[in-house]
Amino acid sequence: MTGAIGQKKMGYMVDLTADIMKSVTATQLLAASVVFALVILLIRSYRKKMPIGTKKVPGPMPYPLIGNVFSLSRNPHISLTKMSETYGDVLQIQIGTKPVLVLSGLETLRQALIRQGDDFLGRPDLFTFSLIGDGQSMTFSSDSGEVWRARRRLAQNALKTFAISPSPTSSGMCLVEENIIKEAEYLIRKFQQLINEKGEFDPYRYVVVSVANIICGMCFGKRYNHEDEELLSVVNLTDEFGAIAASGNPADFIPILKYLPSSAMKAFREINRKFLSFINKFVNEHYKTFDQNHVRDITDSLIQHSQEKKVDENSNIHLPNEKIVNIVNDLFGAGFDTITTALSWSLMYLVAHPEIQEKIQTELDQVIGRERRPRLSDKAQLPYTEAFISEMFRHSSFMPFTIPHCTTKDTTLNGFFIPKGICVLINQWQVNHDPKLWKDPFTFCPERFLNADGTINKIEMEKVMVFGLGKRRCVGEAIGRMEVFLFLTTMLQQMHFFKHDGEKLDMSSHYGLTMKHKRCQVSAKLRFPMSSINE
Numbered sequence: 287m288t289g290a291i292g293q294k295k296m297g298y299m300v301d302l303t304a305d306i307m308k309s310v311t312a313t314q315l316l317a318a319s320v321v322f323a324l325v326i327l328l329i330r331s332y333r334k335k336m337p338i339g340t341k342k343v344p345g346p347m348p349y350p351l352i353g354n355v356f357s358l359s360r361n362p363h364i365s366l367t368k369m370s371e372t373y374g375d376v377l378q379i380q381i382g383t384k385p386v387l388v389l390s391g392l393e394t395l396r397q398a399l400i401r402q403g404d405d406f407l408g409r410p411d412l413f414t415f416s417l418i419g420d421g422q423s424m425t426f427s428s429d430s431g432e433v434w435r436a437r438r439r440l441a442q443n444a445l446k447t448f449a450i451s452p453s454p455t456s457s458g459m460c461l462v463e464e465n466i467i468k469e470a471e472y473l474i475r476k477f478q479q480l481i482n483e484k485g486e487f488d489p490y491r492y493v494v495v496s497v498a499n500i501i502c503g504m505c506f507g508k509r510y511n512h513e514d515e516e517l518l519s520v521v522n523l524t525d526e527f528g529a530i531a532a533s534g535n536p537a538d539f540i541p542i543l544k545y546l547p548s549s550a551m552k553a554f555r556e557i558n559r560k561f562l563s564f565i566n567k568f569v570n571e572h573y574k575t576f577d578q579n580h581v582r583d584i585t586d587s588l589i590q591h592s593q594e595k596k597v598d599e600n601s602n603i604h605l606p607n608e609k610i611v612n613i614v615n616d617l618f619g620a621g622f623d624t625i626t627t628a629l630s631w632s633l634m635y636l637v638a639h640p641e642i643q644e645k646i647q648t649e650l651d652q653v654i655g656r657e658r659r660p661r662l663s664d665k666a667q668l669p670y671t672e673a674f675i676s677e678m679f680r681h682s683s684f685m686p687f688t689i690p691h692c693t694t695k696d697t698t699l700n701g702f703f704i705p706k707g708i709c710v711l712i713n714q715w716q717v718n719h720d721p722k723l724w725k726d727p728f729t730f731c732p733e734r735f736l737n738a739d740g741t742i743n744k745i746e747m748e749k750v751m752v753f754g755l756g757k758r759r760c761v762g763e764a765i766g767r768m769e770v771f772l773f774l775t776t777m778l779q780q781m782h783f784f785k786h787d788g789e790k791l792d793m794s795s796h797y798g799l800t801m802k803h804k805r806c807q808v809s810a811k812l813r814f815p816m817s818s819i820n821e
């Protein structure tokens with residue numbers, strides 16, 4: 287009996303299992319078919335967009351949800367350079383769930399940014415960028431159409447009028463040149479005072495104020511002294527700003543991260559708020575005292591444009607006031623951190639290589655002497671100094687990536703299909719350390735930019751990637767180069783910089799939008815008695 291019941295039970299179980307098997311298989315089969323059909327549809331719709339003969343961009347396999355985020359490491363410029371050795375100049379990674387194109391190789395960058403410039407000039411719509419300048423930034427916002435073009439033109443014209451135009455003082459210099467030379471003299475005086483008091487100083491802390499004074503002068507007609515708390519509270523925010531605004535921040539690519547509480551993101555919002563309120567204070571004062579017959583500075587000229595509701599004689603574009611005046615925010619922000627970082631790296635290399643410092647000083651003594659200050663027009667006669675500046679830009683590559691770009695339409699590059707709207711990282715660091723372009727790329731050697739007869743090798747200089755290329759190329763390049771040259775030559779003509787015996791320099795760089803070296807104390811001594819300039 288029990289055996290019969292047992293057998294019946296067994297038979298029932300087998301039937302049930304068979305039924306379940308049948309039904310599960312049917313459900314699974316159905317689900318599998320749907321998934322399969324969807325995948326095929328997806329592949330087909332993707333393939334449909336890929337023009338015949340184009341290839342899919344190669345890259346490492348992404349993990350679900352996080353993509354290749356762990357492959358980026360603390361130094362994404364180095365990780366992505368290594369990746370380009372495996373996958374080539376055009377490669378694709380995934381950060382979080384979003385695909386990101388990474389471009390390397392000088393020729394590939396020239397092809398994308400110059401020859402196919404219109405296809406690659408966009409800016410991606412990134413979360414951190416939306417927090418900069420209240421989302422109105424010309425540099426960081428995703429607008430890359432007519433409005434961006436009109437704003438960029440305004441910025442270029444304003445810089446030309448208030449920086450590059452000849453000074454009315456009949457000195458033969460341009461407006462900004464006179465200011466830089468004066469500011470460099472104040473800086474040397476400050477260094478001398480610090481040496482008398484403490485014997486050494488942190489150059490970055492003082493260079494940043496001098497450089498900020500140049501852009502403050504151009505934008506607002508204002509100058510600060512080195513201890514001014516208001517200015518210091520703004521210029522000292524750049525390290526935190528650069529760490530968050532750097533290329534490849536996961537918060538820009540993993541949507542959930544923007545909703546999670548983050549102290550870094552809170553600090554970033556606060557930095558942007560402080561920065562904007564600093565700028566707005568000047569803008570409001572300028573509105574109150576504006577006189578269209580006496581345009582004093584860049585802010586006034588932008589107010590004038592916003593009141594006349596025009597960009598220039600040939601433009602029909604109408605820009606809202608805030609889109610015009612906000613340009614000053616972009617110029618001020620871009621105008622001091624980059625140049626301070628360049629000068630700070632320069633001083634580090636000079637202290638680390640005293641023989642190079644001596645060569646520059648010998649060149650300055652021979653060409654300029656000690657009776658007058660260096661001027662921009664001396665540049666052509668100072669090839670070694672110019673070679674040093676190029677090598678500082680190349681070796682430090684302190685802007686490892688440009689600001690991220692994005693494609694404005696479906697396109698192809700080197701035979702690869704690139705869809706519209708993909709975020710594009712431009713690896714400037716890779717170009718500047720590419721062994722195919724540079725002999726011993728990790729050696730600091732200004733001579734690589736000199737011809738056998740000691741003149742400058744322009745072709746080599748043009749290989750250095752530091753201001754970007756093409757339609758998004760830095761609008762402040764001429765001013766940036768001028769400031770680095772004049773601050774540096776004025777300082778080196780009068781001062782010798784060194785480190786105390788036995789102290790080590792830490793030349794490692796900290797990743798960010800602009801990469802900084804570790805702050806350090808240096809010492810200096812006057813090469814001859816200074817002329818008197820009072821701050």
Ligand code: HEM
Nearest residue numbers: 425617620621624625688689752753754758760761762766
């Ligand atoms: C050594 C100094 C400087 C360096 C190395 C530098 C570098 C750069 C780089 C790499 C970019 C991004 C290009 C791209 O996205 O493809 C850029 C953009 C920009 N720079 Fe500079 N820059 C310097 C100085 C300046 C100065 C002095 C100003 C203004 C007074 C300035 C204003 C700008 C602006 C407004 C943009 C955004 C352009 C746009 O999006 O259309 N820069 N710069």
